[in-house]
Amino acid sequence: MSSVRCANCSKPALAGKLHCLDHHKEQANYAYGMDHDLQQKMAAKFDPAKVEAVRVWIEAVTKRKLESDLQAALKSGVVLCELMNAIWPGSISKIQQSSMPFVQRENIVAYLNACKAKGMRETDLFVTGDLFEGANMVSVVDQLCALGYLAASKGYNGPKLLIKGGAVQVAGGATTVKAPAPAQVPLYEQRSPAASPPAASSPPAAASPAGGAKFCGNCGSKRADMSLKFCGNCGNKF
Numbered sequence: 001m002s003s004v005r006c007a008n009c010s011k012p013a014l015a016g017k018l019h020c021l022d023h024h025k026e027q028a029n030y031a032y033g034m035d036h037d038l039q040q041k042m043a044a045k046f047d048p049a050k051v052e053a054v055r056v057w058i059e060a061v062t063k064r065k066l067e068s069d070l071q072a073a074l075k076s077g078v079v080l081c082e083l084m085n086a087i088w089p090g091s092i093s094k095i096q097q098s099s100m101p102f103v104q105r106e107n108i109v110a111y112l113n114a115c116k117a118k119g120m121r122e123t124d125l126f127v128t129g130d131l132f133e134g135a136n137m138v139s140v141v142d143q144l145c146a147l148g149y150l151a152a153s154k155g156y157n158g159p160k161l162l163i164k165g166g167a168v169q170v171a172g173g174a175t176t177v178k179a180p181a182p183a184q185v186p187l188y189e190q191r192s193p194a195a196s197p198p199a200a201s202s203p204p205a206a207a208s209p210a211g212g213a214k215f216c217g218n219c220g221s222k223r224a225d226m227s228l229k230f231c232g233n234c235g236n237k238f
Helices: 021-045 048-062 070-074 078-087 101-117 128-132 137-153
Strands: 167-169 176-178
Touching: 048 070, 048 078, 048 137, 070 078, 070 137, 078 101, 078 137, 101 128, 101 137, 128 137
Parallel strands: none
Antiparallel strands: 167 176
């Protein structure tokens, strides 16, 4: 029997644990509840249309077809490294082709380091486990959106990440690569810094009431009172 006592009571703790059987179960249930709440919050932020548009953008930049499951397509880190080199050639000198988990993780780390080297903020990055283990694909997709914005801000002239109604437009032409996603309100829109903001529309001019002229059209005399219908100088109707 264990000589260690439970941290919550005086009962003997389980071997290698800090709590007795009853309190160990309580701790496990509490941890599960936190994980469950976190998973629900992430699921609420997950948007299939946004994910699909990002996948289509990556295909347009890398010129390679990806499988529909984005996590599976990016897990090895190879596609991410190719994406980075397609935007900024030579950013990642060595892309490792291997099925070994630690090698694939190294590819992901190389990609994230290359993003940081180009000026991406730490808060826009995901951690390796978010992608490799599929722990938080929302963070991965958001990071790729941030990469699209960063690339355009630094002069990249290739396909732009412009998500509107599930479509990704290729910059510089009328060609449009459509993602099979339902049309909806844009979730993320990346604009080139050189693009001029849309001009603010002027409010419609208020309609002038009949006979609203300030000066007589006949003699040019100023209308002393806007309620007057006839010119006091020549008698002409305003």
